[in-house]
Amino acid sequence: MGSSPRASSTRSSAPYPRRDGSPRLTAHLTRVKARLSIHAHRKARGLLEGEYAAIQVGRGIDFNDLREYVRGDDVKDIDWKASARTRMLLIRRYVAERKHTVVLAVSTGRSMAAMNDAQVSKRDLAVFVSGVMGYLAVRHGDLVALVYGDARRQHVRPPDNGELYLERLLGLVHDAITPEAPPSDLAAVLDYVARAIRRRTILVVVSDETSVSDQLAESLRRLTAQHEVLFLTIGDLDPTITAGAPRRLVDVDAGAEVPGWLRGDVRLQQEYAALVAGEESQLRRRLDQLGVVHERVEDTESAIAAVFRVLERQKHARRR
Numbered sequence: 001m002g003s004s005p006r007a008s009s010t011r012s013s014a015p016y017p018r019r020d021g022s023p024r025l026t027a028h029l030t031r032v033k034a035r036l037s038i039h040a041h042r043k044a045r046g047l048l049e050g051e052y053a054a055i056q057v058g059r060g061i062d063f064n065d066l067r068e069y070v071r072g073d074d075v076k077d078i079d080w081k082a083s084a085r086t087r088m089l090l091i092r093r094y095v096a097e098r099k100h101t102v103v104l105a106v107s108t109g110r111s112m113a114a115m116n117d118a119q120v121s122k123r124d125l126a127v128f129v130s131g132v133m134g135y136l137a138v139r140h141g142d143l144v145a146l147v148y149g150d151a152r153r154q155h156v157r158p159p160d161n162g163e164l165y166l167e168r169l170l171g172l173v174h175d176a177i178t179p180e181a182p183p184s185d186l187a188a189v190l191d192y193v194a195r196a197i198r199r200r201t202i203l204v205v206v207s208d209e210t211s212v213s214d215q216l217a218e219s220l221r222r223l224t225a226q227h228e229v230l231f232l233t234i235g236d237l238d239p240t241i242t243a244g245a246p247r248r249l250v251d252v253d254a255g256a257e258v259p260g261w262l263r264g265d266v267r268l269q270q271e272y273a274a275l276v277a278g279e280e281s282q283l284r285r286r287l288d289q290l291g292v293v294h295e296r297v298e299d300t301e302s303a304i305a306a307v308f309r310v311l312e313r314q315k316h317a318r319r320r
Contacts, residue, residue, distance in 0.1 A: 028170040029163055032131035036304060066090040100202055101159045102137040102144050103227070104130045104169065105193050107207035108176035109150035109184025114208075115237040120300055122234045123177040126206050127170050129232055129297055132307045133204045134166045145201070147193045148173055151185035154192035184208070190219040194226075202314075203227040208234045210279045212286040220290050230310050231287055231294040239263070239272070 066082055069089035077091040112122050134144045143159035146169040155176075157169055186207045193203065203223060209216070210233075223229055280296060287294040295310040297303050 027167065028127050028131055028174065029135060029167045032128060032135050035128075035300075036132060036135065065093050067093060100137065100140075100142040101199060102133065102142050103159075103193065103197055103201045103203045104134060104144065104146045104148075104173075105189055105203055105205045106130055106146070106148040106173050107150070107184050107186045107189055107209070108148045108173060108181065110177075110179055110181040111184045111208055112177045112234070113179045113181065122208055122236070123174065125234050125297060125300060125303065126177070126208075127174050128300060129234070129303050129307065130173055130204070130206055131166070131170050132304055133230075133232075134169065135163075136307075136311075137202075138163055138166055144169065145197070146172065147189060147196060148176055149185075149189050149192060150176075150182040151188055152182035154189055156192070156196040187213070187216045187219045190216070190223060194219070194222055197227075201227050203229045205229065205231045206234065207231075208236065209283070210236075211283055212290075217286065217290060220287075220292055224291050228314060229292045230314055231292050232306065232310060233283065233294065233296045235276075235296060235298050 066079060067090065069078060069083075069091050073091050079090050079092050082090045106126060112126055114122050137144050138161060141161070143161050144166055145159040146157040147154065149155055155172075157172065184207070186205070186209055189207075190205070197203075212220070220229065284294055293310050293313045295306040295313075297306045
């Protein structure tokens with residue numbers, strides 16, 4: 001098979017839910033909390049850690065106090081007016097920023113309206129992964145913001161806290177992903193992040209990219225200079241499978257039905273598996289070169305473990 005997994009993005013022929021203005025019945029965060037057990041949560045609580053409330057020398061967020069200059073301190077931190085009054089060299093100390101800002105950058109183009117497997121859509125999986133990351137941040141006392149969009153439009157929601165706000169953000173992601181949406185364009189979303197988000201953040205990218213183009217690489221390169229970037233990839237449904245698959249599969253991007261003869265062919269299954277593995281290896285290698293921590297999310301069952309792995313890898317990367 002010569003086509004990439006994105007070209008094989010598929011969905012069931014059953015009608016796709018549409019936004020009709022009726023009250024929301026789905027509590028996205030409730031599903032996240034149901035799966036994120038207390039034990040698993042405790043394991044992850046420290047993964048978004050920083051120097052919380054630590055006293056640091058030099059320029060920071062909130063002024064704390066003055067102390068006497070000691071050899072090795074940066075002369076830029078000397079408070080010359082206070083030093084003149086007391087006739088001794090004094091430097092200013094600040095309280096480090098207590099809260100992180102976690103930005104969820106989600107690609108909501110129509111390819112995300114495809115199926116991840118026979119039972120779960122990529123849309124639901126993207127909302128779930130974003131919810132896990134957002135919920136960990138909220139429980140840690142951090143702020144959560146959202147940037148989402150496609151090739152035509154990009155949107156931003158400012159940082160805020162609380163579960164209710166996070167639920168609203170997840171609802172925006174859910175509603176933006178439909179088969180009728182414009183094509184996906186992750187580079188456009190990330191370029192919008194660069195313009196809209198000025199402060200340093202933990203940037204969590206959720207997309208279904210299978211490769212890193214030169215344009216996307218340049219966008220990521222600019223963002224890694226300012227933010228800590230985590231990259232979570234949502235996988236596609238294998239169009240060669242037969243077990244549990246819908247009777248009719250449609251390529252979301254092309255709008256054409258996937259031929260039935262693709263299914264059950266052992267050779268095609270092997271070639272497709274090799275293609276996915278090769279693209280995954282190339283994607284990981286390119287992201288490693290850019291210094292971006294990456295995990296692939298295969299399904300809902302393994303999503304929480306994938307989030308924990310990416311946070312653990314980022315935690316260790318900070319220490320190097």
